[in-house]
Amino acid sequence: MGPLGISGEIGEAAATALRLLASADPELLGIVALSLQVSLAATALAALLALPLGALLALARFPGRGALVLLVNAGMGLPPVVVGLLVYLLLSRSGPLGEYGLLFTPTAMVIAQTILVTPIVAALSRQAVTDLLEDYREHLASLGLRPLAAVPVLLVDARFRLATACLAGFGRAAAEVGAILIVGGNIRGHTRTMTTAIALETSKGALAQALALGFVLLLVVLSVNLAAAGLQRVARRLEG
Amino acid sequence: MRLHGLAVLALALVAATLPARAAERTILLASTTSTENSGLFAHILPVFETATGIRVKVVAVGTGQAIEIARRGDADVLLVHHRPSEEAFVAAGFGVDRREVMANDFVLVGPRADPAGAKGPDAVAALAAIAAARAPFVSRGDESGTHQLERELWRAAGIEPAAAGGGWYREAGSGMGATLNMAAGMAAYTLADRGTWASFANRRDLGILVEGDPRLVNPYGVILVNPARHPHVKAAEARAFLDWLTGPEGQEAIGSFRVGGEQLFRPTAAGREAPGG
Amino acid sequence: MIGRLAAADGAEPAPLLPLEVEGLVVEAGGARLLDGLAFTLRPQRCTVILGPNGAGKSLLLRVLHGLVPPARGTLRWSEPDPTLRRLAQAFLFQKPVLLRRSVRGDLAVALSARGVPRRQRRARIEEALALVGLDGFAGRAARSLSGGEQQRLALARAWALRPQLLLADEPTASLDPAATRAVEAILRDLRARGVTVVMSTHDLGQARRLADEVLFLHAGRLLECAPADRFFARPVSAEARAFLAGELPG
Numbered sequence: 001m002g003p004l005g006i007s008g009e010i011g012e013a014a015a016t017a018l019r020l021l022a023s024a025d026p027e028l029l030g031i032v033a034l035s036l037q038v039s040l041a042a043t044a045l046a047a048l049l050a051l052p053l054g055a056l057l058a059l060a061r062f063p064g065r066g067a068l069v070l071l072v073n074a075g076m077g078l079p080p081v082v083v084g085l086l087v088y089l090l091l092s093r094s095g096p097l098g099e100y101g102l103l104f105t106p107t108a109m110v111i112a113q114t115i116l117v118t119p120i121v122a123a124l125s126r127q128a129v130t131d132l133l134e135d136y137r138e139h140l141a142s143l144g145l146r147p148l149a150a151v152p153v154l155l156v157d158a159r160f161r162l163a164t165a166c167l168a169g170f171g172r173a174a175a176e177v178g179a180i181l182i183v184g185g186n187i188r189g190h191t192r193t194m195t196t197a198i199a200l201e202t203s204k205g206a207l208a209q210a211l212a213l214g215f216v217l218l219l220v221v222l223s224v225n226l227a228a229a230g231l232q233r234v235a236r237r238l239e240g
Numbered sequence: 241m242r243l244h245g246l247a248v249l250a251l252a253l254v255a256a257t258l259p260a261r262a263a264e265r266t267i268l269l270a271s272t273t274s275t276e277n278s279g280l281f282a283h284i285l286p287v288f289e290t291a292t293g294i295r296v297k298v299v300a301v302g303t304g305q306a307i308e309i310a311r312r313g314d315a316d317v318l319l320v321h322h323r324p325s326e327e328a329f330v331a332a333g334f335g336v337d338r339r340e341v342m343a344n345d346f347v348l349v350g351p352r353a354d355p356a357g358a359k360g361p362d363a364v365a366a367l368a369a370i371a372a373a374r375a376p377f378v379s380r381g382d383e384s385g386t387h388q389l390e391r392e393l394w395r396a397a398g399i400e401p402a403a404a405g406g407g408w409y410r411e412a413g414s415g416m417g418a419t420l421n422m423a424a425g426m427a428a429y430t431l432a433d434r435g436t437w438a439s440f441a442n443r444r445d446l447g448i449l450v451e452g453d454p455r456l457v458n459p460y461g462v463i464l465v466n467p468a469r470h471p472h473v474k475a476a477e478a479r480a481f482l483d484w485l486t487g488p489e490g491q492e493a494i495g496s497f498r499v500g501g502e503q504l505f506r507p508t509a510a511g512r513e514a515p516g517g
Numbered sequence: 518m519i520g521r522l523a524a525a526d527g528a529e530p531a532p533l534l535p536l537e538v539e540g541l542v543v544e545a546g547g548a549r550l551l552d553g554l555a556f557t558l559r560p561q562r563c564t565v566i567l568g569p570n571g572a573g574k575s576l577l578l579r580v581l582h583g584l585v586p587p588a589r590g591t592l593r594w595s596e597p598d599p600t601l602r603r604l605a606q607a608f609l610f611q612k613p614v615l616l617r618r619s620v621r622g623d624l625a626v627a628l629s630a631r632g633v634p635r636r637q638r639r640a641r642i643e644e645a646l647a648l649v650g651l652d653g654f655a656g657r658a659a660r661s662l663s664g665g666e667q668q669r670l671a672l673a674r675a676w677a678l679r680p681q682l683l684l685a686d687e688p689t690a691s692l693d694p695a696a697t698r699a700v701e702a703i704l705r706d707l708r709a710r711g712v713t714v715v716m717s718t719h720d721l722g723q724a725r726r727l728a729d730e731v732l733f734l735h736a737g738r739l740l741e742c743a744p745a746d747r748f749f750a751r752p753v754s755a756e757a758r759a760f761l762a763g764e765l766p767g
Contacts, residue, residue, distance in 0.1 A: 041253035093313035093470060101472070103314050104268060104299060139614040141584055143630040144603045153626055157617045185299035188282070203417030204277045205424070205442030 013211035017219070020212060027189070032220055035193040038106055038180070039173035040224075042113035043121075047166050050118045052151050054125025058133060059154070060147035072126070075119025080112075081178030087112045088182050104185040109193070112179040117169035124165035128158040160232060167228055174221050194220070266295045267477045270307075270315035272385070273415045274344075275460070276300030278435030278504055284493040288484055294477045302415055303384040310334065310463070313470030316478040321433075321460040322385035335463035337479070339486045342494050342505040343459040346389060347437055348450035349420075350375075350429035358429060363453040368397045374408040376428035377401065380419050381411030385458065390431045393455065420446075433458055438499040459508065462486070486510070530601035533594055533681050534560040534713060536581075541590035543576060543737075550576055554590070554739045556732060558715065560681070563708055565724045565745070566717040568734035569765040574717035575611075577734065578684045581715065582608050604631065607675035609685035609716075613667040620646070620662070620670060621655040627674050645677040649703050665696025672703050676712075683707060685716035689723065701727060721761065725749060733757050735765075 020028050057069055089095050091103040091111075102108045132154055140150050155162060177195035184191035186200060194217040201210035275281060276298055285296045299309060303320045310318040311334045318335060320326060329335045348366055350358060356373035358366035370377055379401070380387040394401055401409040410428070412419045416436040423430040424444040432440075437448070450456070462482055467475040484490045486509035494507045541554040551573050558564060558581075566574045579585040581592075583603055596602050616623045624642045633641065646652050649669040654662070662670060668688060675683055685704070689697040697720075704727060708714055718724055724731065728745040733754070740754040752758050759765050 037253065044249055044253050093472065095312075098313070104297070135614060136616075138579075138584055138608070138610070142582060142603075142606075142608040143627055144600070145630045149630065153616070153630075185297075185301075187297045187299055190297055200277075202421070203273065203415050204436075205417055205420055205440040207442050209441075 016212035017215035043170040046117035050121035054122040055151040058129035080176040084179030084182035108183040109180040113173040128161040267316040270309040271319040346456040530605040537593040562729035563714040565728035572734040605681040607680035611687040613671040615659040645673040
């Protein structure tokens with residue numbers, strides 16, 4: 001512990017963070033941009049898969065549904081490093097999908113994070129739609145909407161809760177480091193994101209730098225959440 | 241309609257992350273954290289890129305993992321510092337054209353107050369003193385080159401530290417940086433490569449206690465991943481890198497790398513002297 | 518849209534009614550909730566299902582709509598295909614079920630579900646809203662409407678689907694007198710346009726105002742089935758007499 005104590009260290013790191021941002025250091029901006037790109041892409045892809053999946057799990061009865069619900073719920077606790085390892089083995093040149101040369105690229109990182117985010121969004125989507133169904137079940141039956149057709153109707157109706165679900169997914173993606181470290185390789189200027197950069201600085205013992213980067217990451221995530229909240233406010237106002 | 245918009249956005253974001261189709265010439269180098277964290281690559285690779293137009297992407301992980309990456313064909317070049325593993329790699333047919341590149345050394349660091357009395361020129365004697373005093377010692381514990389050298393030193397001292405009991409010997413199972421963080425936090429002794437130590441910022445009360453012992457020399461070898469085994473390897477560019485690294489310019493770049501005024505790596509390639517020079 | 522309720526070959530439903538019901542039994546948890554109902558439903562009239570709480574009025578409406586399957590008995594509709602039958606019916610809930618979107622959006626979903634082509638939807642929506650006096654409300658959030666306005670919206674939605682048969686479950690139970698009058702006027706209007714209405718209520722005055730025919734249910738049994746004037750003037754069963762006198766819990 002330096003002479004300033006922990007509050008001093010944190011204050012110093014916060015100041016460093018602001019200085020880094022103000023200087024618009026191109027390497028830092030590149031890292032921030034890549035973090036956003038990978039995590040947002042993974043969240044969007046996961047939402048595309050998970051929102052309808054969650055709604056279907058709430059709506060339809062089919063053989064194996066119970067097992068699938070269990071898998072989705074358990075999937076929320078998937079250890080990122082295990083997912084990273086499995087995706088690595090999949091994408092490795094010696095693996096089944098090696099010919100595409102996707103390992104150590106941002107695409108591999110998106111794949112790994114999509115796997116991590118999908119169960120969270122699916123579980124929350126299922127819960128949101130289940131809650132809606134209490135109100136809507138008979139009306140949907142009256143209209144003659146079969147489960148598959150009812151999915152888009154219910155997803156739109158649950159849009160605000162689903163937006164929160166997507167933010168939860170994004171949070172998970174933006175925060176994780178275990179998976180993208182393995183499948184991305186933390187290559188400077190290519191697959192280095194905020195979290196892997198923080199891990200690197202920590203491993204170099206540059207704790208102040210790491211903490212500063214941590215503050216920048218917090219700011220970025222906060223900004224995304226603020227933007228989402230703003231969009232929700234606009235959407236609500238437009239609906240009268 | 242809103243859902244279509246989301247789908248288009250998602251696919252656009254994903255598409256933007258797809259690797260650019262070979263617009264630039266790049267090779268992938270699997271290496272260890274000691275070379276990356278010390279800043280050596282940041283110093284020498286731009287010189288290579290300027291000279292040849294080839295960009296080198298570095299994946300820096302533990303020695304074991306680097307070798308595994310190369311074995312699977314996920315890298316074009318391997319640069320590590322554990323000769324037995326390197327020779328086994330080539331013997332098994334995964335690599336060709338192994339060359340000496342450079343060497344650095346290890347140092348034994350520990351609390352400046354040195355409660356075990358380890359300070360001196362002899363690494364093996366230092367370890368014996370640490371074991372006798374049961375002073376806290378952090379090992380990398382990850383089968384890395386550093387870890388294997390540490391084990392050889394304990395063997396030379398005739399000590400089995402893990403079996404000795406008493407909890408003074410801790411296996412971190414981590415990279416060099418994390419291990420040094422632990423040692424700094426616990427005021428413990430540990431073995432570190434000079435490159436990582438020189439650029440390590442969280443030293444707290446640690447200092448160098450043993451250096452210069454010939455048993456602490458750490459040679460690095462560079463190997464081309466065997467294109468016969470993995471046809472997709474970019475053999476031409478990778479060989480260009482090996483030639484440059486072990487040639488006069490690369491060796492000069494390595495030797496000119498300084499941290500805090502100190503030279504960290506000693507160029508050792510056979511071709512480092514320019515012809516006639 | 519996948520799963521849209523429409524006949525594969527675009528066929529229109531034949532007339533649903535008359536409907537012959539015989540020996541209808543609905544059970545749950547070992548108890549008979551509807552016990553041996555038998556009656557005939559004819560088109561072009563307003564049939565009111567009367568009875569005290571717990572008599573089974575809501576349940577009967579749901580059986581007619583196909584939401585609850587009978588345990589025993591037969592329902593002989595004039596249209597044999599259940600999918601086409603659903604197309605020709607609309608259901609009004611006691612507490613209006615509205616989606617969390619605009620008035621127009623709610624109607625659009627219903628029309629889309631019933632396979633009405635996009636071109637025709639706008640016109641139908643505007644016409645339906647005008648019918649119930651909600652023109653100008655198209656852009657408002659459906660759930661921001663008052664209770665009476667919401668039920669009128671539900672009626673607009675039902676009309677937009679052009680049903681042969683409208684089933685209404687105590688449609689004015691939670692509305693104030695002014696809103697109740699407005700809803701009753703719309704129901705009369707729909708009757709005039711050829712929609713058969715089957716509704717439940719425990720409001721005797723409403724039943725007197727609207728009913729052509731009365732089905733009196735008590736404890737799951739159909740005790741009386743008669744034209745309205747005859748039922749109100751000369752009820753046959755003791756329970757009906759007690760109910761009309763206000764002695765049974767309504």
